[in-house]
Amino acid sequence: MKKNGKLIAAATIALVFLWSTTASGVSQAFKKNIYDPGLLKPTDSVLKVKVGEYAPDFILPAVSGEKISLSQYRGKKNVVLSFVPAAWTPVCSDQWPGYNIVKDIFDRHDAILLGITVDNIPTLFAWTNQMGALWFPVLSDFWPHGAVAGRYGVLRSDGTSERALFVIDKKGIIQYINVNDINKRPRLENLVEELRGLQK
Numbered sequence: 653m654k655k656n657g658k659l660i661a662a663a664t665i666a667l668v669f670l671w672s673t674t675a676s677g678v679s680q681a682f683k684k685n686i687y688d689p690g691l692l693k694p695t696d697s698v699l700k701v702k703v704g705e706y707a708p709d710f711i712l713p714a715v716s717g718e719k720i721s722l723s724q725y726r727g728k729k730n731v732v733l734s735f736v737p738a739a740w741t742p743v744c745s746d747q748w749p750g751y752n753i754v755k756d757i758f759d760r761h762d763a764i765l766l767g768i769t770v771d772n773i774p775t776l777f778a779w780t781n782q783m784g785a786l787w788f789p790v791l792s793d794f795w796p797h798g799a800v801a802g803r804y805g806v807l808r809s810d811g812t813s814e815r816a817l818f819v820i821d822k823k824g825i826i827q828y829i830n831v832n833d834i835n836k837r838p839r840l841e842n843l844v845e846e847l848r849g850l851q852k
Contacts, residue, residue: 685782687740694833697814700805703829707731707820710800712768712791715776720766720789723824730763730850731820732843735801737812737834739771739779747815747837748786754840755787761847762822766791770798770813806831819846 701708711721725731734751736744748767751758758765765788769776772794780790793800793813801813808814817838819828828846832838 685740686742686745688742689738692737692834694835695814695831696808696810696834697806697831699829699831700803701818701826701829703826705826706824707733707818707826708800708803709824710803712793712800713773714789714791715773715780716789718789720791722766722820725764725822726824727822730761730822730847731818732758732763732765732847733804733816733818733820734765734767735804735806735813735816735818736767736769737808737815739769739775743815743835743837744769745779745783748780748790749783750837750840752785752787754844757844757847761850763819763847763850764788768793768800768813770794770801770807770811808834817843819843819850821850 707722709721709723711719714720722731734748736747738744751765767786767788767790770793771779773792776790776792780786798807798811798813801807804816804818806814806816815832815834815836815838817828817830817832818826821827827850830838830842
């Protein structure tokens with residue numbers, strides 16, 4: 653068992669390194685369509701939830717055509733909510749495809765990732781198709797505009813959301829919150845550590 657644990661740890665370190673050193677691998681044609689907003693105020697919101705509280709439930713439309721609720725995973729999966737500011741922007745277009753590299757880390761910790769933006773479904777459809785297949789549901793918090801981001805306290809004054817991660821356990825309780833500098837990708841190793849902690 654110790655040997656297996658060391659192998660898993662080594663594989664995780666390798667994946668985290670790959671995540672931190674590689675771009676998403678999208679085509680040059682796709683990169684030409686990316687809008688660069690320039691340097692933004694790192695944080696522009698006030699959290700409305702805390703670690704230890706029940707995560708506010710929601711139902712949002714997914715690019716796949718489904719309606720996804722947070723409560724549908726209660727008792728079944730740990731959930732990571734990944735709020736990103738906007739489609740067709742550089743860091744977002746790099747962050748989400750990067751999660752494809754580390755899907756097995758989510759699987760190993762019995763977790764699902766839900767990607768959320770305030771963009772509408774047609775925009776998300778075009779953007780995710782250009783990025784390539786993502787293994788997780790991509791949800792639109794477009795209407796009422798930013799309602800879910802607002803409930804969690806990560807809606808910015810310009811109507812976009814923060815770059816934020818919430819780890820929610822199978823009981824529906826928030827175990828980790830990271831409102832990241834909007835200009836940077838969150839550190840994957842911190843998320844992995846939090847997912848590991850759910851199994852203790």
